[in-house]
Amino acid sequence: MTESTLEQIKALTTIVVDSGDLTAIKKFKPLDATTNPSLITAAASQPENLELIESSYAQAVREGYKSDECIERTIDILTVKLGVEILKVIDGRVSTEVDASLSYDTEATIAKAKELLALYSSYGISSDRILIKIASTWQGIQAAKALESEGIHCNLTLLFGLHQARACADANITLISPFVGRILDWYKKADKVDSYPIEKDPGVLSVKKIFEYYKSQDIKTEIMGASFRSTAQVVALAGCDLLTISPNILASLESETTPVISQLNKDVVKAERDVAISKEEFKAQIEKDLMAFQLLQSGIDGFIKAREQLSALLHQSLGNSAEIKG
Template sequence: MSKNLLEQLRSMTVVVADTGDIQQIEKYKPQDATTNPSLITTVAQMPEYQKVVDDTLAQAQKDAGANASQTDIGRLAFERLAVAFGLTILKIIPGRVSTEVDARLSYDTKATLDVARGIIKLYEAAGVSRDRVLIKIASTWEGIKAAEILEKEGIHCNLTLLFGIHQAIACAEAGVTLISPFVGRILDWYKKDSGKDSYPAPEDPGVLSVTEIYNYYKKFGYKTEVMGASFRNLGEITELAGCDLLTIAPKFLAELQNSTEELPRKLDAAKAAKMDIKKISMDKATFEKMHAADKMASDKLDEGIKGFSKALEDLEKLLADKLANINEAKAA
C-alpha cells in the first residue's frame, strides 16, 4: 500500500502541529506542537477545556492577590493557561512545545527575558525539563538579543514572525534553537503588492524565502533549525519537503493524510552545502539597514506584532470576563 503524503513528509521532515486543540494533537500525533494567543483563545472557549480554564483562573486570582484588578488577573491567567495547555500537550507528544512571550514586549529585551524565565519556572515547577520547551519570541533585533541570552542559560527559543534573510542570519549568529519563517504571510503580502491571485507553488515567494534561508544555514553549518510556518495551501508544504521542521494546521494535516501522491524531497542539506552563497556579516546596523530595505519584512513584522498583541488582549478580556462571571456566581 502506498504511503500517504503525511507519512512521506515525516520520513524527511519533523511535523509539528500548529494548534492548541488537544484532540487534534492526539489525532495526528506530531513530534512537536506550537501555540499562540489566537489558538489558545479558540481552545479556551471549547466546552471540553472549561475545567482547565476555570482552574487556571482560580489559581491566577489567588496568586495575584486581593488587590489585583481583573485585567491583571487576566494577564497572569494567560501566561498560566499557555503553560497549562503546554503541559497537557507534552503528555501527548514526544518532543517540544512552543510557548509564546507577550508580543507587546517584542522591542523590550529585558522584559522579554523576565517573562521567558518566568514561563520556564512554571514548566520546571510542574516537573518538565526546559529541554522540552521552546520560548516563542518575535524576530525583532531586541527579541533576537533576548534569545541569545536565554540560549546561553539553556532556555531554548523559537523565533517567530520571521520574514527576511536578515532576521534569519541574526538568529543563527545568536545561537537560536529554531526559527519559524511565515510562508503564507509572505505570499499574502506579494499577492496584495503584485495584484496576482496566485503563484505556482515552486514560485511562491514564501517558499522561495524559506528555501533561501534553509540553503544559507546548511551552506555555513548553522545549527539553528528551520521550521516553515503559516501555510496557505498544500503546495507550499510539499515544496518544502526536507525542511528541518514544518508546523502544519490540522486542515492541511488531513489533506496530507488523505493523499497518496509521490512526494519528492525539495530541500537537501548536502546539496545546499555545495552551493555558491555569499556570507553576510550581521550586526545591528546591517540588520536595521536590510530590514528597512525589505518592505515586505518590515510590513509583516509590524503587522504580526500588532496582530499577536490584539489576540492577546482579546484573550485577556475573555479571561477577565469569565472570572467576573465566576465570582458573581459565587457571590450569588
C-alpha cells in the same frame, strides 16, 4: 498500498502540529507542537477547557494578583497549563510564546520567558521540552541570545527574511520559524495576482533561500517552515528540518497520495561563515524590505490583539468576581 502524502513527508521532515487543539494533536501524533496567542484564544473558547481556565484563575488569585494583573497572570498560567496538557500527548517539545507586547523590550522578554519556564517547572516540566517563542525583532533576537547562553531554547517566530535568519544564527538560536503563507499573501496583494505557480511561490522560495544559506555555512539552528496556505506549499518544502502545519492541512495531506521527494538540498557547497550582522545593518535591511517590515509589525500587532481578545474572554468567563475588580 500507496502511502499518504503526509506519511511520505514524515519520512523526510519532522512534522509539528500548529494548534492548541488536543484532539487534533492526539490524532496526528506529531513529535512537537506549536502555539501562539491566536491558537491559545481558540483553545480557551472550547467548553472542555473551562476547568483549565478556572484553575488558572484560582492560582493567580492565590498568588495575590489583583484586577487586570490577575487576568494577565491567568493568561500566562493558562498558556502553560495548555502546554503541559499538550506535552502529555507528544514526545517532543512545545513552543510557548512570550507576550508579543514585549517584542521590542529585551529585558522584559527575558524576564517573561523565565516566568513561563518557572511555571512549567512548578508542574514538573523540564526546560528541555520547552521552546520559548519570541518575535524576530532585533530586541527579541538579543533576548533569545541571552536565554540560549543560559541553556534556554528559543523559537524565533514572525521571520520573513534572510537578515532576520542571519541574526538568529549569530545568536545561536535553537530554531527559527520562517513564514510561508503570509509572504505569499503579501506578494499576491502587492502584485495584484490570484496565485503563483508553486516553483515561484515567494514564501516557499524565501524558506529555501534561508535553508541553503544555513546549510552552506553549517549553521546548526533548525529551520521550521510555518504559516502554510496549501498542501502544495508543504510538499514544496519536503526535506526542511521541521514543518509546523495546521490540522486542516494535515488532514488534507493525510487524504492525498501525491508522490513526495525531498525538495531541499542539504549537500550544498560550503562557504566561509559571514561576519555577524550588526544592529545597524539589521535595521537597514528590514526597513529596505517592505514585505518583511510590514509583516513583522502586523504579526506582532495581531498577536497583541489575540491576547487582548483572550483577556476579554476571561473577563466574560470568570464574571465580575471581587478579585478581578480588585
